[in-house]
Amino acid sequence: MQGYNVLMIYDKEMTKLLMCERLKEPYKGLRNLVGGKIEEGETGLEAAYRELLEETSITAEDVTLHHLMDFTYYHLKCFVEVYVGRLNRNVSVSGDENILYWSGLDQNFYDMSLYAGEGNIGHMIEQVNLVKGRLFSAAT
Structure with missing residues (x-):
């Protein structure tokens, strides 16, 4: 079974989420989270940071x-x-695989005409909202 990861990166203030516009299939032209394949011999966490x-x-x-x-x-x-x-601090993001941007959290992430993942992005954001107090207790 092939493993993949998806990465939900919030800004320091937890008011924006790092998104990308897909430049290739699957989901070409749709907004998505960043992520990729877990390579053989990698743990999931190692692959996520890579x-x-x-x-x-x-x-x-x-x-x-x-x-x-x-x-x-x-x-x-x-x-x-x-x-x-x-994020621990404000950083500049750059990459050439997809178009990166910071999205406000007031979007309809369940809109499958705009967002990849068959509504999963909206579901994942709701899950973060349930546990962010425990995960990010120092969030301001």
Whole structure:
């Protein structure tokens, strides 16, 4: 079964979420979270930090990732590990795989005409909202 990760990166104030516009399939042209494949021999967390650095230039010193949840797609023979983090400081993001931008949290992330993931992004944001007090107790 192939593993993937998806990374929910919030700004320091927890008011914006790092998103991308997909430049290739799947979901070309739709808004999405960053992430990628878990390579053979990597733990999920190692892969999450590697993908984060490759796609955004955000380092492990900039953010602490927390394993939030998983999705398993048995008929597609894959699983997705979801990680969430709040930046420790303001950083510049850059990458050439997709177009990166900071989104406000007042969007309809369930709108499948705009967002990838069949509504999962909205669901994941709701899950973060349930536990962010415990994960990010120092959030201001």
